[in-house]
Amino acid sequence: MRGLQPDATTRASATRVSEAPVLRIANRHVSALVCLPDAERGYYRGTRFDWGGVVRDLRSRGHRYVSEWQPRHDPLRHDGLTGPADEFTQIGYERARPGQEFLKIGVGTLRKFSDHPYDRFRLYEIVDPGIWETTAERDRVGFRHRLLTDEYGYDYRKTLRLTDAPGLRIEYTLKNLGPAPLMGHVYNHNFFTPDRMATGPDTSIHFPFRPEGTWREAYDSVALTPDGVAFSRPLNPGESVFMGDLHGQDPATPGYGFSLRNLRTGAGVRASGSGQLSHMVFWACPTAACLEPYIPFRVFPGETGVWHIDYELLV
Structure with missing residues (x-):
């Protein structure tokens, strides 16, 4: 797989969505289109999110839970993807000098281009993309990403499995093969769009805890x-809301959970995950409302981290 250059946006974005490789998986209740990592034709080729397990379409019992939420698809845009999308925070960026490499798990080693702070919204050059392998059965698909450099090494595995709930379960293992610890946070952005829900009063969001946090601005559209x-009005085109420190009153609560539902059609998602919840980020625009649970990870050389997320598809 060839590395991407930061100035390659115009050329690479010309690839049509229909050309991006996908796998279709299904069981009695659920069907999904899952994108395959591909440096030339992949649906997502940005450097923010893990390339494995991007879901382009998820349906059950006449309802659609994942769909396009942006007016135009750009595979190199930092958030140019759909459905459950994992991001591992950057490793080694702060101590790297300009021109040296740092790590994004699920993407590869990237080149630091300046002394500016890391910017997840820009495209970095991929120096070492690692090796991707994909395996599939009727109702599941597994991704394996291996990378080994002088400083970092890992064997990362991620399996998406459809369940009879009906739902989707994502299982993760991260084995450290290198000399340096792998430490940071991992979260799923959860770009779910139940029946193409318009963010507003028909958007229902609930937690198994009393939420607290600080809004980025004094919004007139949303409140805890x-x-x-709850939203008091629909979000307007170009408008967004953000809370970066959403949490419960008890910081020691293990695991996490939330539900997102389109009250107009009844379709929604109930999510629960393992691991110790650090905090959540909440971001919404007119076409998506995203709960992002942050989980800390610390995997020392020779050790393996294991976690999972369960999504129940609601009607």
Whole structure:
């Protein structure tokens, strides 16, 4: 796989969505289109999110839970993807000098181009993309990403499996093969769009805890409730809301959970995950409302980290 250059946006973005390789998996209740990592034709080729396990379409019982939420698809845009999308925070960026490499798990080693702070919204040059392998069965697909450099090494495995709930389960293992510890946070952005929900009063969000946090601005469109988030009006084109420190009153609560539902059609998602929840980020625009649970990880050389996320598809 060839590395991407930061100035390659115009050429690479010309690839049509229909040309991006995908696998279709299904069981009795759920069907999904899962994108395959591909440096030339892949649906997502940005450097923010893990390339493995991007879901382009997810359907069950006449409802659609994942769809395009942006007006135009750009495979090199930092958030040019759909469905459950994992991001590992950068490793080694702060101590690297300009021109040296740092690590993004699920992407590869990237080149630091300046002394500016890391910017997840820009495209970095991929120096070492690692090796991707994909395996598939009727109702599941597995991704394996291996990378080994003088400083970093890992064997990262991620399996998406459709369940009879109906739902989707994502299982992760991260084995450290290198000399340096792998430490940071991992979260799933959860770009779910139940029946192409328009973000507003028909958007229902609930937590199994009393939420607290600070809004980035004094919004007139959204507020915390005793057990969730509520919108008082639809979001306008170009408008967004953000809370970067969403949490419960008890910081020691293991695992996490939330539900997102389109009240107009009844379709929604109930998510739960393993691991110790650090905090959540909440971001919404007119076409998506995303809960992003941050989980810390610390995997020392020779050790393996294991975690999972369960999504129940609601009607």
